Amino acid sequence: MVTARAPATSANLGSGFDTFGVALSHPADTVSVERAAETTIEVTGAGADFIPTDPEKNVVGAVADALEAPAHIHIDKGVRPSSGLGSSAASAAAAAVALNELYDRGYGRHDLVPVAAEGEAVVSGEAHADNVAPALLGGFTIVRSDDGATSVETNLSLVACLPEVVVSTRDARGVVPDSVSMADHVETVGNAATLTAGMCRSDPRLVGRGLDDPVVTPARADLITGYAGVREAALAAGATGVTVSGAGPSVLAVCEPGRRRAIASAMVEGFADAGVGARAYQTAVGDGTRVL
Ligand SMILES: Nc1ncnc2c1ncn2[C@@H]1O[C@H](COP(=O)(O)OP(=O)(O)O)[C@@H](O)[C@H]1O
Numbered sequence: 001m002v003t004a005r006a007p008a009t010s011a012n013l014g015s016g017f018d019t020f021g022v023a024l025s026h027p028a029d030t031v032s033v034e035r036a037a038e039t040t041i042e043v044t045g046a047g048a049d050f051i052p053t054d055p056e057k058n059v060v061g062a063v064a065d066a067l068e069a070p071a072h073i074h075i076d077k078g079v080r081p082s083s084g085l086g087s088s089a090a091s092a093a094a095a096a097v098a099l100n101e102l103y104d105r106g107y108g109r110h111d112l113v114p115v116a117a118e119g120e121a122v123v124s125g126e127a128h129a130d131n132v133a134p135a136l137l138g139g140f141t142i143v144r145s146d147d148g149a150t151s152v153e154t155n156l157s158l159v160a161c162l163p164e165v166v167v168s169t170r171d172a173r174g175v176v177p178d179s180v181s182m183a184d185h186v187e188t189v190g191n192a193a194t195l196t197a198g199m200c201r202s203d204p205r206l207v208g209r210g211l212d213d214p215v216v217t218p219a220r221a222d223l224i225t226g227y228a229g230v231r232e233a234a235l236a237a238g239a240t241g242v243t244v245s246g247a248g249p250s251v252l253a254v255c256e257p258g259r260r261r262a263i264a265s266a267m268v269e270g271f272a273d274a275g276v277g278a279r280a281y282q283t284a285v286g287d288g289t290r291v292l
C-alpha cells in the first residue's frame with residue numbers, strides 16, 4: 001500500500017484566473033492505494049456523502065485510468081468538496097503521486113500535472129491545472145496551456161474562510177465574462193505582475209494589492225452570500241488583500257504574520273452577519289504532495 005497527502009489549494013488569486021495557484025499548509029486529503037484488478041473507491045471524511053465512489057465520476061478514477069494503474073483507492077477527505085479550496089484537485093494529486101509510486105511509473109512531479117488535471121475534467125468539464133499544479137508542486141504556481149507549470153517558493157500567511165454554502169466550480173465558470181475591455185486587461189496585467197513580484201519577495205503588501213481583479217471576481221462575488229461584508233471585515237482586521245478562493249465560496253485573505261487570528265474571527269463574524277455559518281483556516285503557503 002502507498003499513502004500520499006495532498007494539500008488544499010487556492011486558485012486564481014484574483015488577477016490570475018485559470019493561471020495562478022498556491023498550496024495551503026492545511027487542510028489536506030490523504031489517499032491510500034493498493035493494487036487491484038479493477039479500480040474501486042472508498043471515501044471517508046469531510047463531505048464524503050457528497051462524493052461519488054463510481055470511478056467514472058470520481059477524479060481519482062480518471063487518474064488511475066490515465067496512469068493505467070487500477071487500484072483500490074481510499075480517500076480520506078480533509079478538504080470539503082465544492083469549497084473553492086481545490087477539494088477534487090487534492091484527491092487527484094494525492095492519487096497521481098501514490099499510483100505513480102505503487103506502479104513504479106517513474107513520472108516526475110511536473111509530468112503528473114496533466115495526469116491529475118485529467119481528473120479535474122471529470123468534475124468541471126475542463127482539464128484546468130491551476131489547482132493540481134500547486135497541490136503537486138507546492139508554493140505559488142503559474143500554469144500555461146503550452147508550457148506546463150512554474151513553481152516559486154514563498155513565505156506567506158493566509159486565512160481561508162469556508163462558508164456553509166455550496167458553489168460548484170462548473171456553475172461558477174458559467175458567470176465568467178466572455179471578453180474583457182482593454183482597460184480591464186491593462187489593469188489585470190499590472191495586478192498579476194505585482195502579485196508575482198510579491199510572491200517572489202514573500203511580501204504580503206504586494207501580493208495583497210495584486211489580488212485585485214476587475215473581471216472575474218466581481219461576477220463571482222454575487223454567488224457568495226455576505227462576500228462584500230466579509231471582505232470589508234478582513235481588510236479592517238488587517239488583511240493586505242482579499243479575494244474569492246478558486247470558484248468560491250471560500251474567501252481568501254493575505255496578511256502579515258501575527259494577524260491571522262484577528263482576521264479569521266472577523267471573517268467568520270462577517271458571514272454570521274449575513275446569516276451564514278463559516279469556519280476559517282489560519283494557514284500559509286505550504287508544500288506539495290508528499291508520500292507518507
Ligand atoms: N475525490 C473527490 N474529491 C472531491 N470532490 C470530488 C471528488 N471526485 C469527484 N468530486 C466531485 O467534484 C465536485 C467538487 O469539486 P470542485 O467543485 O472542484 O471542488 P472545489 O471547489 O473544492 O475544488 C463535487 O461535485 C464532487 O462530488
Ligand SMILES: N[C@@H](CCOP(=O)(O)O)C(=O)O
Nearest residue numbers: 011018084085086169246247
Ligand atoms: N480556475 C478555476 C479554479 C477552480 O477552483 P476550485 O477550488 O473552486 O475548484 C476556476 O476559477 O474556475
